Amino acid sequence: MNLSNAAFDLAAERADQERDAGIADAAVALKQPGSAICIECDVPISRERRLAAPFACRCIDCQTLHEAEKYHR
Template sequence: MPNTSTRPLGGRVVADIADLANDRAQWHLDLALAARKPAPVRVSLEECVDCDEPISQARRLAAPGCMRCTDCQVLNEKEGARHAR
């Protein structure tokens, strides 16, 4: 059985066609990413919106724009994952 990744097809081999398709898809992706506007940087809150406890300085520096403390963020992400099923 011939290797289908190098099978002749219209003067080209299948691998060439797949490479061209991947190159074109990457080109479109690069254009779309370059056209994106950066998200505005928000100021992190000092108190969690869920539990009203202070958000640590380390978290506020690591995640600019954060609105929840680490514990509440973990719970929020778990809740979101449960609803995404």
């Protein structure tokens, strides 16, 4: 195995570890109880959102902003 293959393998292994950690974090989050009030803006979370995502702790607007900031850094 040459050095470039080792580096590629290490990067692939790290990506797998990060993916697996993200999946594990999501599984834990899905088991947590949600909230009736958004933790960001203190506005009630809609009934529809709480039914669709009982684990939600942000209203849809704040969750959209949160995800945009998290994934578009």
